[in-house]
Amino acid sequence: MSRSAHPAGPRHADVLPEGHYTAPPADLNALDPRVWSRTVTRDADGVATLGGIPVTRLAEEFGTPAYFLDEDDFRARCRAWHDAFGGEADVFYAGKAFLSRAVVGWLHEEGLNLDVCSAGELTTALAAGMPAERIAMHGNNKTTDEIERAVTAGVGRIVLDSFQEIVRVAHIAERLGRRQRVQIRVTVGVEAHTHEFIATAHEDQKFGIALADGQAAEAVRRVLKLDSLELAGIHSHIGSQIFDMAGFEVSARRVVQLLAEVRDEHGVELPEIDLGGGLGIAYTSEDDPREPHEIAKSLSDIVTRECAAAGLAVPRISVEPGRAIVGPTTFTLYEVGTLKELPGLRTYVSVDGGMSDNIRTALYDAEYSVALASRVSTAGPMLSRVVGKHCESGDIVVKDAFLPADLAPGDLLAVPATGAYCRSMASNYNHALRPPVVAVKDGKARVIMRRETEEDLLRLDVG
Numbered sequence: 001m002s003r004s005a006h007p008a009g010p011r012h013a014d015v016l017p018e019g020h021y022t023a024p025p026a027d028l029n030a031l032d033p034r035v036w037s038r039t040v041t042r043d044a045d046g047v048a049t050l051g052g053i054p055v056t057r058l059a060e061e062f063g064t065p066a067y068f069l070d071e072d073d074f075r076a077r078c079r080a081w082h083d084a085f086g087g088e089a090d091v092f093y094a095g096k097a098f099l100s101r102a103v104v105g106w107l108h109e110e111g112l113n114l115d116v117c118s119a120g121e122l123t124t125a126l127a128a129g130m131p132a133e134r135i136a137m138h139g140n141n142k143t144t145d146e147i148e149r150a151v152t153a154g155v156g157r158i159v160l161d162s163f164q165e166i167v168r169v170a171h172i173a174e175r176l177g178r179r180q181r182v183q184i185r186v187t188v189g190v191e192a193h194t195h196e197f198i199a200t201a202h203e204d205q206k207f208g209i210a211l212a213d214g215q216a217a218e219a220v221r222r223v224l225k226l227d228s229l230e231l232a233g234i235h236s237h238i239g240s241q242i243f244d245m246a247g248f249e250v251s252a253r254r255v256v257q258l259l260a261e262v263r264d265e266h267g268v269e270l271p272e273i274d275l276g277g278g279l280g281i282a283y284t285s286e287d288d289p290r291e292p293h294e295i296a297k298s299l300s301d302i303v304t305r306e307c308a309a310a311g312l313a314v315p316r317i318s319v320e321p322g323r324a325i326v327g328p329t330t331f332t333l334y335e336v337g338t339l340k341e342l343p344g345l346r347t348y349v350s351v352d353g354g355m356s357d358n359i360r361t362a363l364y365d366a367e368y369s370v371a372l373a374s375r376v377s378t379a380g381p382m383l384s385r386v387v388g389k390h391c392e393s394g395d396i397v398v399k400d401a402f403l404p405a406d407l408a409p410g411d412l413l414a415v416p417a418t419g420a421y422c423r424s425m426a427s428n429y430n431h432a433l434r435p436p437v438v439a440v441k442d443g444k445a446r447v448i449m450r451r452e453t454e455e456d457l458l459r460l461d462v463g
């Protein structure tokens with residue numbers, strides 16, 4: 001994002017301080033539909049509503065801070081991804097973005113599959129009735145217990161991430177008398193983040209087996225020799241919050257090259273290719289993500305072209321969107337507690353949550369939008385930083401935002417696009433109680449994950 005001063009400026013500053021912001025929006029009360037979930041709008045009184053329910057009522061009933069999830073939006077995004085490939089690909093929702101039993105139920109009903117990467121996520125998936133064959137197990141260091149449970153449950157695939165794991169999974173499957181379907185996760189030498197991607201010969205990171213130096217080809221050789229493993233295909237995941245398809249292009253080309261090598265060496269055409277997740281969403285009005293059908297077309301075209309060039313039949317494609325499905329469906333609602341004006345700098349607005357319910361700003365310098373949700377205001381823009389209540393100066397929710405200058409304690413602020421990697425990364429720092437997730441559908445709200453209680457805290461603390 002650009003750094004620019006705006007002639008209207010905030011009320012305290014002649015020169016705007018350093019920060020990631022552009023000019024104040026023309027209308028501080030507007031709720032940009034790109035950033036907010038589908039059923040969010042303002043009612044006649046100016047109160048923001050979700051599925052027709054005013055946030056003031058939601059706050060009264062469920063308290064703050066809380067996550068409010070638009071179930072229709074979630075399901076619509078599942079369907080959009082499912083339909084994007086015309087049934088010619090498998091969509092795996094990445095459970096780590098946000099997983100609960102209700103979510104698993106929606107995925108099941110909407111025909112999606114599910115990625116898990118721990119025993120806990122596997123347990124949740126199975127407990128909510130996801131058929132095991134629609135589950136894929138990920139992770140760079142799956143424990144023996146996790147592998148045993150995945151094989152015993154009969155998961156559709158385990159994505160192998162290291163040479164040790166090839167042997168480990170093979171032994172466990174053999175001992176359990178199973179033939180386990182697997183994919184090999186390769187590191188294609190592409191790292192993509194938002195608008196850029198970096199292609200390098202060697203990937204300096206912990207995931208996957210490098211294509212470089214023939215390591216991935218060696219992994220294929222070893223897996224093909226093991227009777228208890230059925231090699232279904234090759235997997236690649238190149239990054240997160242990606243808008244530019246160029247990284248996928250390089251990745252798909254390199255994976256298809258490996259498939260061609262495998263055919264030449266072993267006479268085997270592997271039937272599957274997984275291109276991972278990482279598709280970006282709009283956190284602010286400046287982000288402009290592409291629709292699932294555009295992404296699907298572009299991925300299918302790339303794979304089809306590369307396979308034609310290599311003389312291969314087109315394998316079945318799978319993708320693993322997490323953020324792109326759940327991210328935009330949810331906003332976090334906070335109550336304003338205190339305001340501190342720092343003349344010439346900005347106003348610090350403290351809310352009743354923070355890094356315990358959204359670590360992404362502190363962890364990745366992530367950008368978010370924020371709006372006064374409990375009313376509209378005609379006041380001018382005030383350059384603000386929305387911060388939490390934790391004992392940490394890095395406890396920032398929204399680094400730079402313009403909020404109405406008459407903002408006051410008791411006002412409700414809503415931060416959109418917090419569906420992914422917020423509740424799932426939430427912590428108990430300062431013994432904060434992790435907020436509830438409330439799903440709204442057809443004008444009705446229900447808790448799908450309750451707020452933690454002090455009893456929950458004390459239950460774990462055995463004294």
Ligand SMILES: *Cc1c(COP(=O)(O)O)cnc(C)c1O
Nearest residue numbers: 094237240277278320321322323
């Ligand atoms: C994290 C992850 C995803 C999902 O990433 P999003 O950015 O949420 O789409 C998909 N596949 C793998 C292997 C991952 O690690």
